[in-house]
Amino acid sequence: MSCFQVAVLASGSKGNATVMRCEAGMALVDAGISCRRIAQGMQKLGLHPEQLTAVFITHEHIDHVKGLETFIKKYPVPIFASAGTWRGIKQTLPRIDLQLCNRHILAPQTEITLGGLRVRSFSTSHDALEPAGYMFRYRGHAFGYVTDTGYVSDLMKRELEGAEVLVLESNHDPILLKNGTYPPPLQKRILGTKGHLANETAGHLLADLKTLPQQVFLAHLSQENNTPDLALSTVRGIVQRHRPKEKIQFYVTSQEEVVKNKEWEDYHEQNIFE
Numbered sequence: 475m476s477c478f479q480v481a482v483l484a485s486g487s488k489g490n491a492t493v494m495r496c497e498a499g500m501a502l503v504d505a506g507i508s509c510r511r512i513a514q515g516m517q518k519l520g521l522h523p524e525q526l527t528a529v530f531i532t533h534e535h536i537d538h539v540k541g542l543e544t545f546i547k548k549y550p551v552p553i554f555a556s557a558g559t560w561r562g563i564k565q566t567l568p569r570i571d572l573q574l575c576n577r578h579i580l581a582p583q584t585e586i587t588l589g590g591l592r593v594r595s596f597s598t599s600h601d602a603l604e605p606a607g608y609m610f611r612y613r614g615h616a617f618g619y620v621t622d623t624g625y626v627s628d629l630m631k632r633e634l635e636g637a638e639v640l641v642l643e644s645n646h647d648p649i650l651l652k653n654g655t656y657p658p659p660l661q662k663r664i665l666g667t668k669g670h671l672a673n674e675t676a677g678h679l680l681a682d683l684k685t686l687p688q689q690v691f692l693a694h695l696s697q698e699n700n701t702p703d704l705a706l707s708t709v710r711g712i713v714q715r716h717r718p719k720e721k722i723q724f725y726v727t728s729q730e731e732v733v734k735n736k737e738w739e740d741y742h743e744q745n746i747f748e
């Protein structure tokens with residue numbers, strides 16, 4: 475049983491945002507859907523953006539920062555990103571007024587503590603200025619978040635070791651991509667070391683971890699070059715082949731629907747019946 479409640483509000487190339495809650499606080503990872511959708515998504519979970527302890531941004535691509543311009547006008551929540559990502563945000567959102575923003579730099583391979591929550595940033599490999607993944611730790615438990623990376627480095631594997639709950643990119647099937655409608659330069663970008671993670675690579679990352687996560691959210695699925703069933707069967711198949719005696723609870727995230735883990739559902743039920 476994990477102590478992390480995780481709800482992926484949206485995931486994919488049209489927008490990403492995830493809420494994580496534990497006793498030590500509540501964080502939003504990425505703000506790539508409109509501020510209104512973030513607030514509405516949180517409201518459906520019985521939450522309000524002002525309750526957030528902090529926001530963490532992985533990188534400056536629009537599908538990760540779209541809601542930020544409005545968000546910072548409305549909510550005085552601290553926002554963490556690498557220095558390069560802050561520079562990139564200014565390029566992606568030229569009208570953003572960063573003076574309004576409760577802005578903090580968290581460099582990759584460093585960590586901060588907020589209340590009892592430790593948050594560590596680590597480098598990913600993507601065509602952005604200084605992209606990062608995050609690992610959240612509370613009382614010996616850990617929640618990891620990694621999307622938008624072209625490959626899995628040893629550093630990333632080390633950083634993600636011990637995550638009980640993991641949001642992990644499972645972007646595409648290389649064969650669907652090669653046979654699909656994407657123009658060759660875009661295919662090359664996605665398949666490159668600074669692109670996006672294939673289903674197989676996500677599966678091998680899990681199989682290589684010393685301790686398997688209990689729960690994995692498959693994230694940032696391509697709507698053209700993947701399907702939820704294919705992502706799930708590929709990743710699960712690889713894990714089963716390498717770790718036949720172990721079990722992961724998988725959740726497949728969606729561009730439109732909120733996807734919550736069991737801890738979130740259980741918490742909600744408890745509160746209804748109280």
Ligand SMILES: [Zn+2]
Nearest residue numbers: 487535537622
């Ligand atoms: Zn993205």
Ligand SMILES: [Zn+2]
Nearest residue numbers: 533535600622
């Ligand atoms: Zn990206």
